Amino acid sequence: xxxxxxxxxxxxxxxxxxxxxxxxxxxxxxxxxxxxxxxxxxxxxxxxxxxxxxxxxxxxxxxxxxxxxxxxxxxxxxxxxxxxxxxxxxxxxxxxxxxxxxxxxxxxxxxxxxxxxxxxxxxxxxxxxxxxxxxxxxxxxxxxxxxxxxxxxxxxxxxxxxxxxxxxxxxxxxxxxxxxxxxxxxxxxxxxxxxxxxxxxxxxxxxxxxxxxxxxxxxxxxxxxxxxxxxxxxxxxxxxxxxxxxxxxxxxxxxxxxxxxxxxxxxxxxxxxxxxxxxxxxxxxxxxxxxxxxxxxxxxxxxxxxxxxxxxxxxxxxxxxxxxxxxxxxxxxxxxxxxxxxxxxxxxxxxxxxxxxxxxxxxxxxxxxxxxxxxxxxxxxxxxxxxxxxxxxxxxxxxxxxxxxxxxxxxxxxxxxxxxxxxxxxxxxxxxxxxxxxxxxxxxxxxxxxxxxxxxxxxxxxxxxxxxxxxxxxxxxxxxxxxxxxxxxxxxxxxxxxxxxxxxxxxxxxxxxxxxxxxxxxxxxxxxxxxxxxxxxxxxxxxxxxxxxxxxxxxxxxxxxxxxxxxxxxxxxxxxxxxxxxxxxxxxxxxxxxxxxxxxxxxxxxxxxxxxxxxxxxxxxxxxxxxxxxxxxxxxxxxxxxxxxxxxxx
Amino acid sequence: xxxxxxxxxxxxxxxxxxxxxxxxxxxxxxxxxxxxxxxxxxxxxxxxxxxxxxxxxxxxxxxxxxxxxxxxxxxxxxxxxxxxxxxxxxxxxxxxxxxxxxxxxxxxxxxxxxxxxxxxxxxxxxxxxxxxxxxxxxxxxxxxxxxxxxxxxxxxxxxxxxxxxxxxxxxxxxxxxxxxxxxxxxxxxxxx
Numbered sequence: 001x002x003x004x005x006x007x008x009x010x011x012x013x014x015x016x017x018x019x020x021x022x023x024x025x026x027x028x029x030x031x032x033x034x035x036x037x038x039x040x041x042x043x044x045x046x047x048x049x050x051x052x053x054x055x056x057x058x059x060x061x062x063x064x065x066x067x068x069x070x071x072x073x074x075x076x077x078x079x080x081x082x083x084x085x086x087x088x089x090x091x092x093x094x095x096x097x098x099x100x101x102x103x104x105x106x107x108x109x110x111x112x113x114x115x116x117x118x119x120x121x122x123x124x125x126x127x128x129x130x131x132x133x134x135x136x137x138x139x140x141x142x143x144x145x146x147x148x149x150x151x152x153x154x155x156x157x158x159x160x161x162x163x164x165x166x167x168x169x170x171x172x173x174x175x176x177x178x179x180x181x182x183x184x185x186x187x188x189x190x191x192x193x194x195x196x197x198x199x200x201x202x203x204x205x206x207x208x209x210x211x212x213x214x215x216x217x218x219x220x221x222x223x224x225x226x227x228x229x230x231x232x233x234x235x236x237x238x239x240x241x242x243x244x245x246x247x248x249x250x251x252x253x254x255x256x257x258x259x260x261x262x263x264x265x266x267x268x269x270x271x272x273x274x275x276x277x278x279x280x281x282x283x284x285x286x287x288x289x290x291x292x293x294x295x296x297x298x299x300x301x302x303x304x305x306x307x308x309x310x311x312x313x314x315x316x317x318x319x320x321x322x323x324x325x326x327x328x329x330x331x332x333x334x335x336x337x338x339x340x341x342x343x344x345x346x347x348x349x350x351x352x353x354x355x356x357x358x359x360x361x362x363x364x365x366x367x368x369x370x371x372x373x374x375x376x377x378x379x380x381x382x383x384x385x386x387x388x389x390x391x392x393x394x395x396x397x398x399x400x401x402x403x404x405x406x407x408x409x410x411x412x413x414x415x416x417x418x419x420x421x422x423x424x425x426x427x428x429x430x431x432x433x434x435x436x437x438x439x440x441x442x443x444x445x446x447x448x449x450x451x452x453x454x455x456x457x458x459x460x461x462x463x464x465x466x467x468x469x470x471x472x473x474x475x476x477x478x479x480x481x482x483x484x485x486x487x488x489x490x491x492x493x494x495x496x497x498x499x500x501x502x503x504x505x506x507x508x509x510x511x512x513x514x515x516x517x518x519x520x521x522x523x524x525x526x527x528x529x530x531x532x533x534x535x536x537x538x539x540x541x542x543x544x545x546x547x548x549x550x551x552x553x554x555x556x557x558x559x560x561x562x563x564x565x566x567x568x569x570x571x572x573x574x575x576x577x578x579x580x581x582x583x584x585x586x587x588x589x590x591x592x593x594x595x596x597x598x599x600x601x602x603x604x605x606x607x608x609x610x611x612x613x614x615x616x617x618x619x620x621x622x623x624x625x626x627x628x629x630x631x632x633x634x635x636x637x638x639x640x641x642x643x644x645x646x647x648x649x650x
Numbered sequence: 651x652x653x654x655x656x657x658x659x660x661x662x663x664x665x666x667x668x669x670x671x672x673x674x675x676x677x678x679x680x681x682x683x684x685x686x687x688x689x690x691x692x693x694x695x696x697x698x699x700x701x702x703x704x705x706x707x708x709x710x711x712x713x714x715x716x717x718x719x720x721x722x723x724x725x726x727x728x729x730x731x732x733x734x735x736x737x738x739x740x741x742x743x744x745x746x747x748x749x750x751x752x753x754x755x756x757x758x759x760x761x762x763x764x765x766x767x768x769x770x771x772x773x774x775x776x777x778x779x780x781x782x783x784x785x786x787x788x789x790x791x792x793x794x795x796x797x798x799x800x801x802x803x804x805x806x807x808x809x810x811x812x813x814x815x816x817x818x819x820x821x822x823x824x825x826x827x828x829x830x831x832x833x834x835x836x837x838x839x840x841x842x
Contacts, residue, residue, distance in 0.1 A: 137663075213661060240676060242673070247677045250779075258769075260772075261693070261769070264772075267691075267770075270691065630810060
C-alpha cells in the first residue's frame with residue numbers, strides 16, 4: 001500500500017527537524033491568517049483560479065521569493081560548515097546531510113528561484129509591452145504555474161518525508177544511479193525537476209506563440225521593446241532545450257525504476273551520455289535565465305538616462321547570436337571528459353565567441369548612459385552593480401574557456417565563483433533591478449528609495465566578500481562541495497571571509513523586507529496616480545497602476561519604437577470607442593491537473609504505483625473534461641468597461 | 651474591426667500546436683541520439699541484426715503509413731462536412747493505428763520472451779525506450795481519436811472540432827514521420 005514509505009521516512013536529526021518545524025509553522029501560520037481574516041473565498045476566486053497573467057506572475061514571484069529564502073539558508077549552512085570544519089573539527093553537518101544541502105541549494109536556486117522569477121517577470125510585463133490583454137493560452141499558463149509549484153513543493157516535502165538527493169544539482173550518474181543512491185533522494189530530485197520542467201516547456205510554447213501572434217497593431221518585430229526580444233530569445237531556448245531535459249530525466253528514471261542500462265556502469269551503459277545530454281539542456285538553461293535579465297536592463301538604463309536605448313538593432317542581433325551560440329558550447333562544462341584536443345578547441349572557441357555579443361550589449365548600455373541625464377536611483381544602482389560583477393564573472397568565464405586552464409580549475413571553487421558572478425550578478429541583480437523598476441506598476445506606489453540603496457550596498461558588499469575569496473581558494477586548489485579539509489591547507493581564513501559575505505547578504509535581504517513594509521506603510525506618500533511612475537517609454541506605462549484585468553479598454557496602436565514615448569510626444573488623444581472585450585473564464589483545472597501530477601511524482605518516488613496510476617488517470621480525465629468544456633471565454637460588456645474606467649478616472 | 655474569436659483561436663492554436671510538435675521532435679531527437687550512441691553496446695546480448703525481423707516490421711510500417719493516408723482523407727471529409735465519410739475514415743485510421751500498436755507490442759513481447767528485455771543491454775534499453783515512446787504517442791493518439799469523434803458524431807463539424815481535427819492530423823502525420831526515422835535508423839540501418 002505505501003510502497004517503501006515507512007515511519008523511518010519521518011525520522012530526522014535535530015537540524016532537519018528544526019527546518020521541518022519552521023516549515024510546518026509557516027504553513028500553519030498562512031492557513032491561520034487566511035482563516036482569521038476570512039479571506040479563503042477571495043483567495044480562491046481572485047488568485048488560485050485566476051488566469052490573469054499579471055496575477056499568475058505575482059504568484060510566481062511570491063513562490064520564488066520563498067524558495068530564495070530556502071536556497072539562501074542552504075548556502076549559509078554550507079559556508080558555516082566549511083568555515084569551521086577544519087582539521088580535528090568536523091563541523092555540525094554529517095557528510096550525507098551536507099551533500100543533500102548543496103544539491104538542494106543548486107536545484108532550488110536554478111529551478112525554483114531563477115525559472116520562477118523568469119516566468120513571473122515575463123508574465124507580468126511581456127503581454128503589456130506588446131499591447132496584448134493576455135497570453136495565447138491562458139489555461140496552459142495556469143497549469144504551468146501549478147506544475148512549478150508542485151515541483152517546489154516536492155523539494156520541500158523531501159525534508160519532511162524521506163531525504164533529498166545527495167548527487168549534486170545535475171545528478172551525474174553513476175552516482176545518481178540506483179547502485180550508489182538507492183534511497184528516495186534522487187527520485188525526489190528527478191520528479192521535482194521533471195514536473196517543473198514540463199511546466200516550463202508548456203510556458204515556453206505559450207509565450208513564444210504569444211509574442212509571435214498577439215502583438216497589437218503596428219507592433220512589428222523590430223519595434224518590440226528589447227525585454228520582449230529577450231523573452232522571445234529565452235522562450236526559443238526553452239522550447240529547444242527543455243525537451244532534452246525531459247528525455248534525459250526520463251531515461252535516468254527508467255534506469256532507476258525498471259533496470260534499463262542507459263547510464264549505468266554495467267550492461268554497456270554510458271554515463272558520459274547523460275553528462276552530454278544534461279549540459280545540452282544545461283548550457284542553454286543559463287542563457288534562458290540571463291536573457292530576460294538583459295531585457296530588464298535594456299528597459300531600465302534608457303529610463304534612468306532619459307535617452308533612447310543605444311544600438312537597438314545590435315541588441316536584437318546580439319540576442320539572436322546568443323540564442324544560436326548557446327547550443328554549441330555545452331561541452332565546456334566537461335573539457336576533462338577527454339574528447340580530444342580538436343573537440344575541446346571547437347567548444348573553447350565557441351565559448352569565447354559567445355562573449356562577443358554579450359560584451360556588445362554591455363557597451364550598448366554604457367553608451368546609452370553616456371551623455372544621458374542619469375538618475376542614480378535604486379534600479380540603476382543594481383545595473384551598475386551588475387556591470388561590475390558580471391564583467392568580472394564573464395572574464396573568468398572566458399579564461400576557463402581555454403581548455404588547459406579549465407583542466408587546472410575544473411570543479412574548483414574558482415568555477416563556483418565564476419558562475420555565481422553570472423547568476424547573482426546577472427539574474428538576481430537583474431531581477432532586483434526590474435523589481436524596483438516595475439513595482440509601482442503593480443502596487444500603485446514606489447518603493448522606499450533609501451532602504452533600497454541600503455539593500456543594494458549590503459548585497460554588493462556581501463557578494464564581494466562571499467565570492468571573491470572563492471576565486472583565490474579555487475586557485476589554491478580547493479574543490480567544490482568540500483565538507484571538511486586539513487588545517488595546513490591555509491584555506492580557513494578565506495572561508496571565514498566568505499561566511500561573513502553571507503551575513504551581509506542576509507542583512508541586505510532584511511533591508512529589502514523592511515523596504516517592502518515601510519513602502520507599504522508610506523503608500524499614500526509614495527503613491528503614483530499617473531500610471532507612469534518613471535516617465536516610461538514602453539506600453540506597460542500607458543495603463544493605470546495597477547492595471548485593470550483587461551490591461552486596456554481599447555487596444556493600443558503603435559507607430560514606432562518606444563511606443564508610449566511616441567504617444568506622449570504626439571499628445572493626440574483618440575476618442576475612445578469601447579468594444580466588448582473577449583476574455584478567458586477563470587478555472588481551477590490547472591491546479592487539479594498539477595495535483596494529479598503530484599500524485600504521479602510522489603507515487604513513483606515511494607513506489608506507490610497505485611497512486612501513480614491514479615495520477616495518470618486523473619490527468620487524462622481532467623484534460624478530457626477541460627476539452628469538453630466549450631464555455632471557456634466571455635465578453636466584458638461595454639457598460640462594464642465604462643463603469644471600470646469611470647471609477648478609475650474619478 | 652469586428653473581433654472573430656474563432657479565426658483568432660485557430661491561428662493561435664494551430665501555430666501553438668506546431669511549436670509543441672517541434673518540442674516533441676526534440677524529445678525524439680534526444681532519444682535517437684542516445685540510441686545511436688548505445689547501438690553497439692550490446693554487452694554480449696543480441697545485436698540489432700540478430701534481433702529484427704524485417705518483413706514483420708514492413709507490415710507494421712505499411713499499416714501506420716496507410717493510417718496517415720486515411721487520416722488525411724478524414725480531415726478532408728471534415729472540411730467538406732461529410733459526416734459519414736469522416737466517421738468511416740476515422741475508424742479506418744483508428745483500426746490501422748491499433749493494428750500497428752498491437753504488432754509493436756507483439757514484437758516487444760517476443761523479444762522479452764526470449765530474454766531480450768530492456769534489462770539485457772544498453773542497446774536494448776535504448777531500443778525499447780525509443781520505439782516505446784513512439785508507441786506511447788500512438789496510444790495517446792488512439793485515445794485522442796475517441797475523445798474527438800464523440801462530439802463530432804453528436805454535433806457535427808463545428809469550428810472548434812475542425813480546429814481539433816487539424817491538430818490531431820498534424821500529430822498523427824508527425825508520428826508517421828518519426829516512425830519513418832525509426833524504420834530507417836533503427837531497423838534498416840540495424841540489419842544492414
